[in-house]
Amino acid sequence: MLSAESLQRIDREIAKFPAEHKQSAVIAALAIAQDEKGWLANETMDFVARYLGMPPIAVYEVASFYNMYNLEPGGRHKVTVCTNLPCALSGGADAAEHLKQRLGVGFNETTADGRVTLKQGECMGACGDAPVLLVNNKRMCSNMSREKLDQLLAELK
Amino acid sequence: MPTVEIDGRQIEVQNGATVMDAANALGIAIPHFCYHKKLSIAANCRMCLVQVEKAPKPLPACATPAAEGMKVFTDSEYARTAQKSVMEFLLINHPLDCPICDQGGECQLQDLAVGYGKSASRYKEEKRVVFHKNIGPLISMEEMSRCIHCTRCVRFGQEIAGVMELGMMGRGEHSEIVSFVGNSVDSELSGNMIDLCPVGALTSKPFRYSARTWELARRKSVSPHDSLGSNLIVQVMANKVMRVLPLENEELNECWLSDRDRFSYEGLNSGERLTQPMLKVDGDWQEVDWQQALAAVAKGVKNVLALNGAQGLGALAAPHSTLEELYLLGKLMRGVGSENVDFRLRQSDFSADHKQAGAPWLGMKIADIGSLDRVLVIGSFLRKDHPLLANRLRQAAKRGQQVNLIHATDDDLLLELANKAIVPPQELPEMLAQVLKAVAEAKQQPVPAALAAVEVGEQARNIAASLASGARAGIFLGNFATQHAQATQLRLLAQELAGLLGASFGFFGEAANSVGGYLARAVPGAGGLDAAAMLATPRYAYLLLNAEPELDCHDPRAAIKAMHATDFVISMTAYKGHALEYANVMLPIAPFTETSGTFVNAEGRMQSFNGVVKPLGDARPAWKVLRVLGNLLGLAGFDFDSSEQVRDEILKPGEVAARLDNRLSGVELQTPAPSDGLQRIADVPIYFGDAIVRRAASLQQTRDAAPPRAWMNAALLSKLGLADGQPVRVKQGSSEVGLNAALDDRLPRDCVRIAAGHAATRDLGPMSGEVRVEPQK
Amino acid sequence: MLDYGPDAILMKGLDGSNWHLKDYEARGGYGALKKILGEKITPDAVVAEVKKSGLRGRGGAGFPAGLKWSFMPKQYAGPKYLVCNTDEGEPGTFKDRDIIRYNPHMLIEGMIIAAYAMGTAVGYNYIHGEIWAEYELFEQALDEARAAGYLGRNILGADFSFELHAVHGWGAYICGEETGLLESIEGKKGQPRFKPPFPASYGLYGKPTTINNTETFAAVPWIINNGGDAFLALGRPNNGGTKLFSVSGHVNRPGNYEVRLGTPFATLLEMAGGMRGGRKIKAVIPGGSSAPVLPGQVMMQTDLDYDSIAKAGSMLGSGAVIVMDETTCMVRALERLSYFYFEESCGQCTPCREGTGWMYRMVHRIEHGKGRQEDLDLLTNVADNIAGRTICALGDAAALPVKSFLNHFRDEFQYHVDHKRCLVDVPGGYFTAAARAEKAA
Ligand SMILES: Cc1cc2nc3c(=O)[nH]c(=O)nc-3n(C[C@H](O)[C@H](O)[C@H](O)COP(=O)(O)O)c2cc1C
Ligand code: SF4
Ligand code: FES
16 A cells, blocks of 8 residues: 555664554554555545554544645645735745746635645745745645746746 | 542542442432443543533533542532533534434433523524434434434443444544445344433434324333343333333343343234134134134044043143243143153253252352453354353453353454354263363362263363363353353363362253243153154144244254144244244134233243233233143143233242252263364354244344354365355255355354255254255256 | 854754765764774663753654653563654744754764663654655765674674664645654654653653654753753753754844854854845744744844743743744734645544634735624634643644734734724835735736
């Protein structure tokens, strides 16, 4: 269900916790599964549940509680812009507007060509670098002026 | 032991008690939703906020520890303001349509809103709408907008049922109670969530919108299914049972019911109910009146007596019959000179008969099971056979009780087992012997000679070590052990083991009157035939009481054969069923809700109850039918005016204890000798066990009621060249049936698990023994 | 060179790439640990030193760190845990990220010392899911520390073992709340627990646990090296040491600045380059979005320490200073914050789950010209009905902005209700009607 490499990464996370608390690795395991599959299908969550010895519903609770899991298939790239107040004061809201216009989508929508899903984010702990955004959860882009936003969009194929 | 003051009244409470506990002890009601005495503390609804002197903010009574000198005000202006504000929040997104809500009239939110709500809502925004879900045939989740997120249902699953089937997904206002995408809720205790839900979010699917609660009369009763004797509130409208709820009894069912106890009432209203006496005349069934029917019975019985003598008669009763019914059946048989009466229909080894000191029973109080610190369960489908006993062990295991299991299947009991030994059925005695030997060796006691050759393995040693390490141990034989071909050996081994350990030992008991049947002497006396013997050589006439032999007997094939080979079958039954094929007279008798009677549960508790509705159609309580029959047969001592008179003739409640005794004497331990070949493991699935539950429509749609299959582990499937799901012929002796093969890796080697109690397997032989499995051609 | 200001002691000598172990050692790093183990300073003495330093928790509540450490049961059979809170999700706060990316070993050393002081053998650092690069960097730093024998069995040959792991969140602000964080490490939804019991008696996996903010632990090596008194002297009584302030909003140089506690706000504002475009200061949220907003003039008179800010009517909180100038529409600003708490409420307790949505919807209506007169009082009342009645402090955090915004800027809300538009009409301003009109054109 998941690749050997993903399982190896999950095992590394499991090893961080006492043996009887494998469940502790679920947040990392779901993130790893999402890295591989792009999103968390029911089968994937079911698999993670079995792998960690958890009830599937408990995995689902986690997957639906934390924002950065994709519970539906989305575009090839997910762009999450912080629009919280500190960022907004320094252009975060404008950056979001700009992206909406350039991509022709609103928040939680995917471009018709399946390239980008746009999301509104909450504080990323980087307000000093506003506007900030995350590409696919893991790559943070700082000080995103309009020019840099356009560059980024050109880069996301 | 702190002393606290609540609303001006002082009370001393246990260390660790909460303000809520203290208030409860004082009889002070604090409004609440998420708090439930049997569940962990969530403190999420905030309805129980109270004022605590010196505290800077209102505190939740359910979660605040009662501390020495604490002064609490539950009803001050300050407290009420907090409580009212919480009520306002609860109501902003809750539909305010009580008149059309199924919970209306029995809704905690509705009740409290009267005292704590405002008449007009200040909330002018749009209300939340939550989509309905389908989680199976028993619980309705049609109205999830009503959910107040108390998480009682979720905690129930995690903590009581032992399986988390519902969860709260999402976050904040978007959080919703759901099952894992598309999954049904399959726990055998699931219906309790309906009771726990304080609003109309989770409701009973079978009951939904069939009546308003205030139209229902509430009557007490006792469950006729398992040996716990759960106390019931049966709700009745227009002489029909509409719903069953738990009647709290901390010593038995606590505040719970199994789904079987709760939803089986649908079987009472089944279209298969027999409501008129019927007589087969020249091969055709005719509805007749009671007089005709009873005259025909008396004539038939007299005929057999005249032609074949009393040995020509056999009486078989279901263990779900009442004490009075069982007693009168025995009395009737003895009155005509026969000892051929038995209620132990699924038992196969009767070698203990006449060697037991008293009626086999649990050996202790049910409520004390939780305080044992070591337990050994032998041969039990514990969760499905005894859902609430399983719960007691589950809760005790969490507190540190070590539960050990010796059984033939490794079904998930949803409780933490200290050790388990899963062996083919015929090896159960050998495994138990190993444990016995290990304990004897450890305690430097002599090992019984018969066990000299037994080799103690690691599993047995671990079990022995666990049992020997505790102060209070209990050893229990489950239904599978009772029905086992070597039941007496198992019992003797358990008895010896208990002796060595100073442990208590007993039987979980198969049915509502498994103990009562013995007390009522519905068992063969000297010279009588037991249930198996009565079927092995067909009688000339059978008297069936609440029994459907083709489903209720250890060897259904033999039962059917016997029924067909016999001239005269009298079926006293609430249902038409298969008896139509072989009976000559069908007498419509009342199920437990339509008659008074008594069940004696596993711990020997006599529970008498009254009928809650009048018998359906022309059905009559069986004790009355038997009384009249006694009279018609000219027998003395059948002049009873009430079932209480019958009961008092059997024994008084105070006399039960003296009649309970598990000791065997005059039986020798044998050297366990396993047999070869594929062995059948037959469980009686939870909803196949008796005539009522088999007709409970909603229960029959659950996963637990799925048709039997031939389950095998992967090694056996591949050895036989079979695939999971493949149609096969299962042969047992000269009988055979077609089933689908299925994979279950929790089964021991060379075993095929095939359920009993179902029409699909009624043409198979005994519940144990060798089977062959071949691909369907 | 990264410049955190002249008073910086924790974030001194950093250039963004000198975070490795060898760099840290070159700056005297792990000296405090060596001193403790070498001089056999007792755990109690370490706790006493931290108590003396006046170090208060840097995560928000400002609870004295040494006191918290002393709550850990000493004679306890079984595991105890140490947890660091790097979940930094409080809007406006971005200091802990700098600590773990520019000076991770300072945190690691601080946690090792804390583990020694409290007798814990296992620790976790829970890192905000959104800063993945920092998480990976921190994992590298841990590897370095393990390889050098600072972590693991018998650290530096002493009879003391400690293992430290990094774990990450995945996008839930509430996991910054300490018990929500513990639930999250246990692999569950991050729903806070009711206290008591406190983590010191029932924490991670139900075991005694101490949890502190990143910056709190990071200050410990300096305290051991230089003495608690020296740390205390850097700040004010009861407000020991320096503190990192994350300055965001309408300033010329947003960023982190490390100043002594008690430094005037005006000085910090100057360090951050002053107001952007030379505009007038209107409002400041001095301690992260959960702290009450203060009018600019009030803030300009206030010093940056726990007690002074409290006296001014707000909280030092996490030290996140959000500066708003005269172009800011306070209704819109509150709308965004209310949305945040509505979005991030974990959903378990009634007042927070139901009340945050109610408040957000009202503010949203007011901002969109659909406000009603009764909304203003109702807002305050709903906020009052949430505050102090929830399991965790998110309820308070959601209520305080609403109450303080209405308290200090009620006229703007009133104007929105009366005129269905914004009072602030500065071209280019944040979220003002004029700004929106400008954009539309
Ligand atoms: C809603 C909420 C969010 C919080 N977020 C954080 C956070 O991101 N980082 C943090 O260190 N503390 C946060 N806290 C405070 C923690 O609960 C806890 O007090 C702190 O980690 C203790 O560390 P300290 O004593 O060193 O400050 C938060 C509290 C609340 C109520
Ligand atoms: S106050 Fe809000 S975030 Fe905190 S526990 Fe309650 S619902 Fe969750
Ligand atoms: S508010 Fe946007 S990163 Fe902090």
